[in-house]
Amino acid sequence: MNEMKEEIENRIAIYALISRLMLVEVDERFLEQIEGDEDLLSFFPNYRAWEKHAEFSKKELIEQYYNVDFTNLFLMHLVPYESFYTRDDQMIESGGDNPVLELYNELDFRVELDKARVVSADHIGVELEFMYMLCTALKKALEADDQEGACELLQVQRAFLKEHLLEWAPMFLINAKRESRTPLYHDGSELALEFLLSDFEYVTEKLNENCQSAVVEN
DSSP: OHHHHHHHHHHHHHHHHHHHHHHSOOOHHHHHHHHTOHHHHTTOHHHHHOGGGGTSOHHHHIIIIIHHHHIIIIIISSOOBHHHHHSTTOOOOOSTTOHHHHHHHHTTOOOOHHHHTOSSTTBHHHHHHHHHHHHHHHHHHHHTTOHHHHHHHHHHHHHHIIIIIHHHHHHHHHHHHHHOSSHHHHHHHHHHHHHHHHHHHHHHHHHHHHOTTOOOOO
16 A cells, blocks of 8 residues: 555646646646646646747737637537446436436535536546545555555546546547647547546556455456
8 A cells, every 4th residue: 555655646737737638738837837847847848848838928828729629629519528438329418317327426426517618527538536435545645654544535436446546537538639620639538538448447546456346446
């Protein structure tokens, strides 16, 4: 568990980054956070090298490029909702029958749809924020040396990745990477895709190593 204490900060940071990127349009502060952290900036190689940084201010880039790209990817041409990908009729389940809501409610995770500008709780940004919340809770359990609680949280994380995010998010993120018009969302989509796949392997590995009583399906 000691090794996990060091690694949890990175997981929290990446889930915070990609959930924020996909929930609402970026602002100058968000871009400055990326550019001011070499570790985060390393995940955005095409963004770092984009020549338009020298031509336009951050405000101009946001208004003329990033907002347009966000609208195209998350509001207009693509559908960033789990139910669209998993339901036979491809309808977005915005009501109480959405399967993720029960899990959110069990763990006291509240979704403010209006504030997040999403129509359903199974939006990719919300599901990534839920993983961020679970990682934050795991950090607290690790700091308290609560191994049982940590194992329970790892099980919840693995189940949510397997039964929800990995069931549909890779398809959306591949499409988002292909359809993106700016290196910010191209790199962000690639980061989210690669991280989700590797994080599932990581969580499974930690369960096998540290939680002997946990039943992990192969």
